[in-house]
Amino acid sequence: MRRSITLGAVVAVGVLSVGVNGFQQLDPDAVDAAVIEQVRDNLYVITGSSTVDRSLFSGGNVGVFVMEDGVAIVDTKLPGWGPVILERIRSVxxxxxxxxxxxHTHGDHVGSNEFFDAARIVAHENTKANMERMDNFQGGNARFLPAATYSDRMSLGSGDDRIDLYHFGAGHTDGDTFIVYPALGVLQTGDMFPWRDAPFLDTSNGxxxxxxxxxLAAAIAGIEGVDVVVPGHIPVTTWxxxxxxxxxNADLLDAVRTAKGAGLSEDDAASGVSLASGYPHYDSTRVEAAIRVIYNELP
Ligand SMILES: [Zn+2]
Known part of the structure; x- marks a missing residue:
């Protein structure tokens, strides 16, 4: 029922900060920060936010692809953000x-699936398996799990409305999908390219x-015709x-392998390995955690 709310009703709820749809529980500054921006032609992004600055945190970037017969969205932010996502879509x-x-399976990318209860949900087969273990999808909420899955590649729609889904292996999780909008030359990466910093390597989800x-190298080799990239959490950027x-990521792995090979302890590697000189415009907030994961994965 909730998805039938009209634009007027959603705006009124937002203005009055009352209502039944959870809108009023969100931080107004975070709501203001989640704006819709045109990426190219009929593709938009509802902006995401950093996982470090939790004050404006709404979840990841949401792709909004306006097709002939409806809208496809990629990811649904945190729980409770459905009304904001719909309001932003209704502006276009x-x-x-x-x-x-x-x-992929994380709560800041699948959190508001349930708001769009008439939509067909698609994900990689490993992501469905990971989502089945989440509290959000137990009992009656299991109907907001993916209805369709794939293993290596899948296409949705046709012509200008075609969306290509690719899985190239493990990384952030074991079920990440790269989304290509071939008519537009745009790639959406999810958290396989979340930000300019070390990745979050979620070993509990593969x-x-x-x-x-x-x-990532397989994605670069296997995807053609893209010049614009929608990352997981930061603004739209380039191929x-x-x-x-x-x-x-290749340099980080090499550096940790070298450190471990030289006999450094995990703690010494975590404090000593730095890529800052080669990547001065990258953050280093998440480097230590990534080094520890890689160190423990290495033989
Ligand atoms: Zn994630």
Missing amino acids: TDKPVVTIVNT GSGLAMPET ESFQEFQRY
Whole structure:
């Protein structure tokens, strides 16, 4: 029922800070920070936020692809963000949300699936398995799990509305999807390219710092015709920036392998390994955690 709320009703709820849809429980500054921006033609992004600055945290970037017969969205932010996502979509189209692609299992990317209860949900088969273990999808909420899955590659729609889904192996988790909008030359990476910093390597969901560089290299080799990239959490950027993130991950793995090979302890590697000189515009907030994961994965 909730998805039938009209734009007017959602705006009124937002203004009055009362209502039944959870809108009023969100931080107004975080709501203001989640704006819709045109990426190219009929593709938009509802901006995400950093996982470090929790004050404005709404979850990851949401792709909004306006097709002939409806809207496909990629990821659904944290729980409770459905009304904001729908309001932002309503500022560019009246068409219904018919498809959700979840890039991976994390709650800041699948959290508001349930708000779009008429949409068909699609994800990699490992992501569905990971989601089945989440509290969000137990009991009756199991109906907001992916209805369709794939293993290596899947296409949705046709012509200008085609969306290509690719899985190239483990990295952030073991079920990450790369989404290509081929008519537009745009790639959406989810958290396989979340930010300019070390990745979060979620080994509890099959993630791997050993696999990350080669999985990213496989994506770079296997995807053609893209020049614009929608990352997981930061603003829209370029294919070259995505290639740089692959090099960063390869260099990080090399550096940790060298440190461990030289006999450094985990703690010494975590404090001593730095890529700052080669990547001065990268953050280093998440480097230590990534080094520890890689160190323990290495033989
Ligand atoms: Zn994630």
